[in-house]
Amino acid sequence: MRDDFPNRIVELLPNLRRYAISLTRQPDLADDLVQITVEKALKQRHQYDPAKKLAPWLLRILRNAWIDETRKQKSRGTHIHVDETTHALCDEAASAELKLEVRQTLEAIDRLPEGQCDVIILVCVEGLSYREAADVLDVAIGTVMSRLARGRLALAAAIGINPTAATYAKHTNGKTETPSR
Template structure:
């Protein structure tokens, strides 16, 4: 029985909701996400013997899916297809000063603010804050140094906070200061 639970084909179906959430957050399109999830499952089943039992299955799946997504983005870039999502993000990053002003005027929902993060900040945020991966595990999934995980994650959270108006309200109030 324990053997069976460590096999890709036995773990895959139950993991679909998580994989799909990660995919939707990554590519911000349900249709693209579902195709991506299916392709990732196909690839996972084809290379199931490369999954090491005892290691994190979710990390393994996220890595497969994210690599497929990187391929899609790369192809879109070289083909110059439609509106390039990551380019849009670059532009958004370049005019962040304006965006902050805009954000202060109209606060976004947290979900929208996450969507608007640059790709490399969003994926780090997803793995650490949403999926509860450690920095080390996140670095392994994304294939980047742990220091890069930390700097991207800090920026992601600062951007998220200002876009969605998140503050540490309970602790920051002047009331507290007054009490002290």
């Protein structure tokens, strides 16, 4: 029987690379991270539950590999100069002939707190369910939902979509009252 597991991984390489760039902000680091992810996935394939989607499993491996590496770099006293490099998202926005709207969106995502940026990419961009995103991030599903809601409202305000909606949350603690019947 043909083993299509490697092919299924290859099909998801663009998704892995997109998420890796969002984490590392540097395409060369992202490519290294993708390679490590694929190697780990091949080694750990017996841990993959075929009843579940492959993408969240791979994205989780990728994210954990990134956390491992940043933690080790910190122990070594070295630092990956993420903040001092041009952010890949903005870099892409500046170099390509993108619509102003797209550039503003990328810059707004870049400015979001890391936790909110992460869930927006996993859910809105990669199309994961809240539960799948929670598994990738190793947090509760409620945490994913609250970060995602705050991040999306902040993003909406930043790019000029219905700004009153985002400011509204500050005064209502995130809840909107509707007259009861």
